[in-house]
Amino acid sequence: MVKEANCLHKRCVKCRSRGELGTCGDPFPFNVTEPDAEAGIHVVACPSGWCGKMIEGTTGAFRTDDYGAATQRMCLQRSPSDDEERCAYTMWNHRKVYMCFCNGDLCNSAYKISAPPIILITILVAIYNYFQFSL
Template sequence: MYKQLVLASFLLFYVQISNGLLRRCYQCRSRGELGSCKDPFNYNATDVENEPGLSAIPCASGWCGKVIEGGGTYAVDDYDQAIQRMCVQRGPDDNQDRCANTVYNYKKVYMCFCQGDLCNHGSTISLNTFALGITVFAIIHNCLY
């Protein structure tokens, strides 16, 4: 009974964290080869303090974004390509993570939306929070039984 209570308490704590208490987004901007915001994005939460121009900001909406501007099919190189990661005021109306071509600040861009702590790190949307929860659950379950 005690083991089940500990497990239930941990799961409740995890659900509260993953539902918004610790939601942050990477914030940065790079153009071409300059800056640390470009893809591939090789930073994690511990690198934020040491990398100039990169921060992890609290995000009230819980929605992070990544915008890729320029560098389209006619680009000779990626010099004109700018990548920006940020917190967005609100996500898609259907609350689904996605990437799509759109218009942002009067420019045609490729934009991704994701919901989760520091989810705007990769070149594609990932479900890191879910994967982390499953992994932690499996570890605790193996330790308790």
């Protein structure tokens, strides 16, 4: 009965690492459905259902003696005020970071490529025109 109750809750990946060799960065190659798949990577219950991924140090803020960008994945205590999934630069503890919010079971284990709708529309129009005029 306990397993059934756990299935009702959403889960998030919880980890933090720095640099290219860290286990928490992208791409995220681990199967998070297996418990303790990798040291330092945890699957945690998330009552809010909202997971996050934060990347620090991608804007040149690190000094030369630092180890590179730090990636952190976590459960958010509450949803964003507009309940929208997104990725954007924001301020966190007086630092500029790149942060993504997602809603879903283990959603922060995936690498998400997001593009503004205008770029997607432009690409689709270009492909349509290419095939229309080449035939």
